[in-house]
Amino acid sequence: MSKWKLVTEFTFDSAHYIRDYDGPCGRMHGHTYTVRLEATSSTLHASEHCPHPVMVADFKSLRWAKKDVTKGGLDHGILNDILPDNYETTAEMIAQYIYDETKKRIPEGVQLKVAVSETPNSWVEYEE
Numbered sequence: 001m002s003k004w005k006l007v008t009e010f011t012f013d014s015a016h017y018i019r020d021y022d023g024p025c026g027r028m029h030g031h032t033y034t035v036r037l038e039a040t041s042s043t044l045h046a047s048e049h050c051p052h053p054v055m056v057a058d059f060k061s062l063r064w065a066k067k068d069v070t071k072g073g074l075d076h077g078i079l080n081d082i083l084p085d086n087y088e089t090t091a092e093m094i095a096q097y098i099y100d101e102t103k104k105r106i107p108e109g110v111q112l113k114v115a116v117s118e119t120p121n122s123w124v125e126y127e128e
């Protein structure tokens, strides 16, 4: 079956510490996080901004996390304060949080994969 894969990448700058981490990562510090999202679908959909079924998902719905924290994103925030208690601020759980929140914003049936990097050397990928 033919399908489309959307790929979009963005960065956001935020502070965090890893709770009970015995080392520097347990102290408040910051990263420029890089996020890469892949959304795959064999059908196209309308969006909040476009009434015609011409998109896998609107890029705007995929890129919400790059917005300023005061506008509902993760930029220039303190992740420990933003993420609900069931998510820690490891790259693994930030990726899971972005996945869970993005799923709520895109059409049902679109397959999603989220990759998050804190530093140029290390990445994590999350998908279901």
Ligand SMILES: Nc1nc2c(c(=O)[nH]1)N=C([C@H](O)[C@H](O)COP(=O)(O)OP(=O)(O)OP(=O)(O)O)CN2
Pocket: 018, 025, 029, 089, 090, 091, 092, 118, 119, 120, 121
């Ligand atoms: N599996 C994970 N391990 C670590 C995470 C994580 O999210 N998942 N996070 C951290 C810290 O947040 C930390 O900021 C990363 O620091 P560090 O590994 O020191 O990153 P560097 O690129 O600076 O590593 P160097 O080896 O010092 O160059 C830690 N672990």
Ligand SMILES: [Zn+2]
Pocket: 016, 025, 029, 030, 031, 118
């Ligand atoms: Zn860190």
